[in-house]
Every structure is written in C-alpha cells, then in structure tokens.
Amino acid sequence: xxxxxxxxxxxHEMLIxxxxxxxxxxxxxxxxxxxxxxxxxxxxxxTKDLAYQxxxxxxxxxxxxxNIPPLxxxxxxxxxxxxTKGVHTTCSSKMLENFIPxxxxxxxxxxxxxxxxxxxxxxxxxxxMGSSTETSAFYPTKNPWDITRVPGGSSGGSAAAVxxxxxxxxxxxxxxxxIRQPAAFCGVVGLKPTYGVVSRYGVVAYASSFDQVGTITxxxxxxxxxxxxxxxxxxxxTTSVKxxxxxxxxxxxxxxxxxxxxxxxxxxxxxxxxxxxxxxLESVEVLKSMGAQCEEVSLPHLxxxxxxxxxxxxxxASANMAxxxxxxxxxxxxxxSDLIELYKKTRSEGFGNExxxxxxxxxxxxxxxxxxxxxxxxxxVRTLIKQDFEEIFKKVDVLLAPVTPDxxxxxxxxxxxxxxxxxxxxxxxxxxxAGLPAISIPCGFKEGMPIGLQILAKHxxxxxLLQVAYTFERNTDFHRRKPNYKxxxxxxx
Amino acid sequence: xxxxxNDVEHVADLxxxxxxxxxxxxxxxxLSSVLDYIDxxxxxxxxxxxxxxxxxxxxxxFRSDEVGQSLTNEVALANAPDKKxxxxxxxxxx
Numbered sequence: 199x200x201x202x203x204x205x206x207x208x209x210h211e212m213l214i215x216x217x218x219x220x221x222x223x224x225x226x227x228x229x230x231x232x233x234x235x236x237x238x239x240x241x242x243x244x245t246k247d248l249a250y251q252x253x254x255x256x257x258x259x260x261x262x263x264x265n266i267p268p269l270x271x272x273x274x275x276x277x278x279x280x281x282t283k284g285v286h287t288t289c290s291s292k293m294l295e296n297f298i299p300x301x302x303x304x305x306x307x308x309x310x311x312x313x314x315x316x317x318x319x320x321x322x323x324x325x326x327m328g329s330s331t332e333t334s335a336f337y338p339t340k341n342p343w344d345i346t347r348v349p350g351g352s353s354g355g356s357a358a359a360v361x362x363x364x365x366x367x368x369x370x371x372x373x374x375x376x377i378r379q380p381a382a383f384c385g386v387v388g389l390k391p392t393y394g395v396v397s398r399y400g401v402v403a404y405a406s407s408f409d410q411v412g413t414i415t416x417x418x419x420x421x422x423x424x425x426x427x428x429x430x431x432x433x434x435x436t437t438s439v440k441x442x443x444x445x446x447x448x449x450x451x452x453x454x455x456x457x458x459x460x461x462x463x464x465x466x467x468x469x470x471x472x473x474x475x476x477x478x479l480e481s482v483e484v485l486k487s488m489g490a491q492c493e494e495v496s497l498p499h500l501x502x503x504x505x506x507x508x509x510x511x512x513x514x515a516s517a518n519m520a521x522x523x524x525x526x527x528x529x530x531x532x533x534x535s536d537l538i539e540l541y542k543k544t545r546s547e548g549f550g551n552e553x554x555x556x557x558x559x560x561x562x563x564x565x566x567x568x569x570x571x572x573x574x575x576x577x578x579v580r581t582l583i584k585q586d587f588e589e590i591f592k593k594v595d596v597l598l599a600p601v602t603p604d605x606x607x608x609x610x611x612x613x614x615x616x617x618x619x620x621x622x623x624x625x626x627x628x629x630x631x632a633g634l635p636a637i638s639i640p641c642g643f644k645e646g647m648p649i650g651l652q653i654l655a656k657h658x659x660x661x662x663l664l665q666v667a668y669t670f671e672r673n674t675d676f677h678r679r680k681p682n683y684k685x686x687x688x689x690x691x
Numbered sequence: 692x693x694x695x696x697n698d699v700e701h702v703a704d705l706x707x708x709x710x711x712x713x714x715x716x717x718x719x720x721x722l723s724s725v726l727d728y729i730d731x732x733x734x735x736x737x738x739x740x741x742x743x744x745x746x747x748x749x750x751x752x753f754r755s756d757e758v759g760q761s762l763t764n765e766v767a768l769a770n771a772p773d774k775k776x777x778x779x780x781x782x783x784x785x
Contacts, residue, residue: 202766302771393747436752437745501731502732520707536782541707542707545708549708562698576732578737594697634746
C-alpha cells in the first residue's frame with residue numbers, strides 16, 4: 199500500500215519508528231493529488247509550500263528525538279469554510295473568492311499545535327448550503343467510487359479527498375448532515391460531535407444553532423485521534439461547552455456486550471431504499487451477535503424533523519448571510535450609485551442560487567406576519583423532537599439507523615429541484631435538531647456504491663458511539679474497500 | 692402557501708437582494724412548494740410547548756471586561772474592497 203492510502207495511526211507508528219518521514223507522507227499525498235485532482239476536484243486550493251514546511255518541522259523534531267503527538271506529520275484537509283490565517287477561505291462562493299482570513303479558526307490553531315500537515319482547503323456546497331457539492335461556485339466535486347455521481351455535501355470535497363487518498367484525514371462541518379451524508383456516499387467515517395464539543399470560532403456560520411465541526415477519516419481510530427485534537431472549550435465561542443478533557447481513544451474497545459441498541463422504526467419509513475435498509479438491519483445483527491441487546495423503538499415526531507430543520511436553518515442562514523454587504527471584506531459590485539444599490543447588487547452578484555433561495559425562505563419565515571406561523575412553530579416542534587430523543591435515551595445507549603435514504607445520486611440529478619434535494623437530508627437532520635453526536639461508518643454496498651450506518655447517542659456520549667463504531671469496524675471489512683480510482687489517465691473505474 | 696411575485700419582491704427587498712423577472716418567477720414557485728411541505732408542522736398542536744433555541748443547555752456566559760488582542764487597523768482593512776485613510780470607503784450616504 200502507498201503511504202497516502204494508510205491511516206493516521208499506522209503512519210504515526212511508522213514515523214516514530216523512523217520507517218518513513220513526514221516529508222515522504224506529504225509527497226505521497228501530493229503525488230496522488232496530481233494524479234486524480236484534475237477530474238475529482240475535491241480541493242479548492244492546495245497549500246503545498248505550507249505542507250512541506252510543516253512536514254519538515256515534524257521531521258526535525260523526530261530527528262532531535264522529541265516525542266511527537268499522534269497527528270504530527272499527518273496530512274489533513276480542511277473544508278473551505280474553516281478560516282486559515284493567510285490562506286484563502288472561500289466557502290466555495292464568489293462572495294469570498296478573494297477572502298484571506300487574518301486569523302486561524304480555533305480548530306486550525308489546535309491542528310497546528312499538534313503539528314498536523316495542512317494539505318489544502320476542500321470544495322463544498324456554497325456556504326455549506328447543499329447536499330451534493332454541486333452548489334459550489336467553482337465546480338462540482340466527483341465521487342471517487344463513480345465519477346458520474348456526487349460525493350454528497352456539503353463537505354463533499356473533504357469526504358472525496360479522504361476516500362480517494364488525497365489526504366489522510368479531513369475536517370468538515372455538519373449543519374444538517376454535511377459530514378455524515380458525504381462520508382456515507384464516499385465510504386469513509388464521518389463524525390458530527392455533540393453541539394458545543396468543538397469550537398465554531400473562525401468557522402463561517404451557516405445555521406449557528408446546528409453548525410458543528412467534525413471529522414472525516416478512514417477508520418474509527420483516526421476519528422477518535424482527530425476528535426481528541428479538536429474537542430474542547432473555547433472562550434471565543436460562547437456556545438462551546440466547558441467539560442473535562444476526554445481521551446476518546448479510551449473508547450476504542452472491541453466489545454458491545456450488554457449495550458442497549460435501539461432501532462427507531464421511523465428512520466426506516468417509506469422512501470428508504472430496500473438494499474440500504476437490508477445493509478443497516480444486517481449491521482444490527484452483527485452487533486447483536488457480539489452481545490448487544492437490540493429493540494425496536496419509536497420517535498413519533500421524527501417525520502417533522504426535516505420541515506423543522508428547513509425553517510430554522512434557513513432563518514438562521516438569512517441572518518448570518520446579512521453580513522455579506524460588500525463593505526468590509528468579500529465581493530463588491532463594481533458599480534453602484536448609492537448604498538442600498540451597492541448592497542443589493544453585491545449580494546445578487548456574489549451569491550449563487552441556492553444561497554439566495556435559503557436567504558429568501560429564511561427572511562420570509564422571520565418577516566412580520568409569518569414569524570409565529572413558521573419560525574416559532576418550528577422551534578416548538580424542535581422541543582418535541584428533542585424530547586423524543588431524551589425519552590428514548592433513558593432506555594437505550596445508542597440508536598442505529600441509515601444515514602441516507604439511498605446511495606450517492608448522479609451529478610445533476612437533483613440540483614434543479616430544491617425540495618427533492620432537501621429530502622436527502624431527512625435522516626441526518628434529527629441529530630442536529632437535538633444537538634446529538636452521530637457518526638456514519640461504512641456498512642455495505644449497493645451497485646458498487648458505499649452505504650453508511652448511522653449511530654446516534656445522547657449528548658456528550660461520543661465515547662459510547664465510538665465504542666459501537668469501533669466494534670462494528672473490527673468485526674467487518676467494509677472500511678477496507680477502496681474506490682480503486684486511477685485518475686483520468688489511468689482509466690475510468 | 693402560495694407565494695406571489697409581490698411577496699417575492701417584498702422579501703427580496705428585506706433581504707437586500709436584486710432579482711430579475713425570471714428569478715422572481717422561479718422563486719415564487721420554489722418557495723411555494725417548500726412552504727407547502729413545511730405546512731406539515733400544522734398537524735401538531737404546539738400551544739403549550741416551549742420553543743427550543745439551542746439543543747444543548749448553556750447558561751449565560753460571562754467574562755471579565757479586559758482588553759485583549761485585536762486586529763490592527765491595517766489588518767482589519769486588508770480584505771476591504773475599497774478603503775481610504777484607514778477607513779472603509781462606501782458610496783455617499785447623504
């Protein structure tokens with residue numbers, strides 16, 4: 199296996215045993231990028247010079263005999279809504295095409311403190327609004343398992359980059375499934391932590407009460423290692439939660455004996471592809487055979503999750519997008535006679551259609567005469583959905599469910615029909631509404647495309663979630679399969 | 692909920708967006724269909740249900756009022772599309 203195909207924990211062993219250098223690993227990753235990136239387009243921008251410089255520092259530390267942290271020298275890709283000091287951060291939008299942040303997001307500071315090697319910024323749906331990475335103002339990213347299909351979104355670039363071995367690990371953000379859905383579509387591991395576990399400081403806001411930064415990795419062990427680095431309270435984010443530091447690698451236990459697993463029937467409702475359903479139910483059986491206790495449970499308000507999400511996310515989005523006015527940073531229209539015209543032209547020219555649509559819907563829901571009927575109503579239903587989960591987690595430790603109703607769809611298939619596109623998020627938004635941690639891990643294939651298993655747990659129970667995911671991974675082989683994508687010149691897969 | 696072209700124009704004005712005729716028409720149709728879907732929420736009686744604004748309870752967050760690090764004028768203006776004499780420059784307002 200080539201170095202770029204390995205996991206972070208394996209590479210760490212090789213680094214400390216001096217079998218390879220951080221430079222070798224970085225080189226393997228950039229070679230792979232050269233090979234496939236023309237077609238896959240997972241990145242908006244690569245940061246080769248920075249990466250080699252960071253790799254060099256790690257190699258020097260190793261040569262001096264210093265201890266290095268687990269992610270030192272490990273290539274990482276960052277979603278392009280995570281601010282990197284001195285490196286363009288575009289949100290895949292014309293609005294921020296030339297924006298160079300004057301500071302690092304807290305997660306980036308932590309990544310740098312741990313000496314990980316930043317490979318580049320990954321493509322995404324514009325301002326994280328989308329489920330396919332097709333709303334990127336630059337270009338769509340392709341799924342390495344089948345280049346006629348989407349990688350999912352909005353963290354589609356991060357998921358495709360990990361799946362295609364164009365990086366070792368990646369960060370994404372998840373507002374309604376934007377880590378888990380692309381992870382499922384690309385056959386990798388994607389974790390959305392509990393709301394408040396990871397700082398949002400320096401992460402460009404979409405829907406602030408749902409947004410959470412999380413990990414995209416090749417296996418569950420790497421997920422725990424990366425979570426160890428990014429989790430923690432941050433006084434720059436008032437919604438980040440003060441808790442004692444957890445070592446998530448302690449949760450990597452191959453044992454689920456006696457653990458209570460709930461299978462919520464509402465996640466298996468009409469519209470779920472039968473092969474996806476079969477793969478998820480077989481996964482339940484795997485864990486059962488390992489000694490877990492399984493029972494069917496019910497979340498009566500689950501079907502209301504998507505409409506609730508739509509209203510709240512779009513209302514928050516419309517408020518967050520108000521800052522893009524062409525004055526302090528970002529795009530400004532070349533010609534405007536007065537200030538109002540400047541705002542309107544700047545925003546109309548700088549935002550793409552999906553962003554405009556969500557701003558419009560959100561503004562409508564918050565406007566006089568509609569606030570109670572839409573926004574307040576949705577917040578009340580949010581309470582009911584949250585209570586459903588609270589009740590269920592009194593009885594079970596984790597919930598198992600599909601991540602998506604089907605495997606990755608084709609490029610162009612849904613992009614013109616907003617409601618159909620929104621419906622692809624119906625099984626991921628509930629975790630964001632209730633603020634729960636949730637992970638997607640590979641659990642099967644349909645027509646050669648990966649299927650994701652979603653595991654949800656109660657607030658701050660990432661450890662339980664990782665334990666179940668780890669046990670499943672240790673006893674199955676789905677995570678070992680690679681897309682076998684050779685790049686344009688190597689022939690289509 | 693049927694959204695008219697007038698509604699679209701009103702909301703676009705609130706959101707400081709300029710839309711052409713084709714966009715207005717398209718949005719009227721798309722917003723109507725999304726809002727129709729969202730009307731599903733009216734099946735639920737939520738009269739006595741309190742709203743949730745944040746899923747994880749966080750108490751008021753206070754900190755001491757101390758001067759910390761901040762951006763210099765130069766750095767703060769570095770991304771400005773137009774600037775003059777250390778200020779953001781905008782079209783004449785009055």
